[in-house]
Amino acid sequence: MKNTVLAGVLAALLPTAALAGEITVYTAYEEDEAAAFLDLAKQAMPDIEVNMLRLSTGDLAARIIAEKGNPQHDVIWGFAASTIVNPEIADTLEAYTATGVDTIPAAFRDGDNMWFAVTGYMAAFCVNTERVEKLGLDVPKSWADLVDPKYKGEVVMPNPASSGTGYIQVSSILQMKGEEEGWSFLDQLDGNIAQYIKSGSKPCNAAAAGEYAVGASFDMRAIKNIEEGFPMVMVIPAEGAGNELEANALVASSKNKDDARRFLDWTLTPEAVNAYYDWKAIVTVPGGSLPERFRSAGMPEDTNSILYPTDFQAAGKDRDRIISEWQRRYEN
Known part of the structure; x- marks a missing residue:
């Protein structure tokens, strides 16, 4: 036995x-x-x-x-x-x-x-429709819109030193505009930023909760927050989405x-x-x-049509230099 x-x-x-x-x-x-x-x-x-x-x-x-x-x-x-x-x-x-x-x-x-x-993922703005209406703001359509003084203190963005989303946003702006014009633009944008947040998703969550009008974030977080019923819209930057x-x-x-x-x-x-x-x-x-929920949130069927042609090799090669310069300018 x-x-x-x-x-x-x-x-x-x-x-x-x-x-x-x-x-x-x-x-x-x-x-x-x-x-x-x-x-x-x-x-x-x-x-x-x-x-x-x-x-x-x-x-x-x-x-x-x-x-x-x-x-x-x-x-x-x-x-x-x-x-x-x-x-x-x-x-x-x-x-x-x-x-x-x-x-x-x-x-x-x-x-x-x-x-x-x-x-992969792409940059997107999460815009709280109730807050922009309350403040008499327009829904921004582009990065260029966000440097308007009327958005001062109403924009949050990921910190590129900790967030991949934040880094690809900064890197794509520099690739779009070139280094000199790009840093000048980021200087203007910094004047309107309420805070830089460690995570790529939290700016969207903060905007969805009505703490700020605009959270620079990424596509999927915007889509999920819209699906969960928050009063917000997703905006793909008109200049093309860094990705x-x-x-x-x-x-x-x-x-x-x-x-x-x-x-x-x-x-x-x-x-x-x-x-x-x-x-x-x-x-x-x-x-x-x-999926239908992507389309209903404003994502086109052909996502390639809205993507900026990011140079990933350049983004990787320049990463340390770009982050160091960004920290020198904006972390104080």
Whole structure:
């Protein structure tokens, strides 16, 4: 009897041991979308324990660089392409040709297979319709509108040192206008900014709550807040929306590369791609369609028509210099 019980116990334990696998992913996806994507990944790969650390782009970049000598993660997931090219981060990666990566246009992946991007986001203004009406303001249509003195103290924006959204907003303005004119414009804009907020989503939330008239943020946060019934509209800047790709990559020091590669393969499966289309206006894998709630919030079917042609390599190369200059001018 004892042997029979022992055999039963061992039989129950063996599958667990055989299925053992654990990876850690670092991500800059927003908390709600990261949680939704991770839940799908765990359903698809129940034999892998996937641990996730979610931080804003700037904070996550600082952590990856600080841990460079002893990385604590296996996968980078949904992380700004303009930051992943930083040599201090790129040096921690290993080339991997993920299954299905050839469905992504070459512009959205590294030529040496160090990273690939399946999603992205774009700059958008969150405008509280009740507050602009109360204050007698117009709904701004462009970045140029926001330097009008009538918006003084009514605009909040992400801090580019900590927020990928904030950085791509600043970087795209400098790319649009050139350095000299761009910094001059940002000087004018700074005169109207009530505060710079650490997160890319919080300016939108603050505007939605009626604390300010305009929150410079990104598309998905605006769409979600509109869907939740806040009195606001989403505005895509008339100059073109600065945008960012969200990259995935294999960490060279991973102790469990087989499962890390499986996770990266999963990010390109039809199941994952369908989920991206529920959350993202920029999906680099073709085949999905824009959800109705995106269109009703004002997003055009052809999102390419409103995107500024961002130079991600330049944005990455110039990042430290731009942030240092921005801090010198506006953090006091």
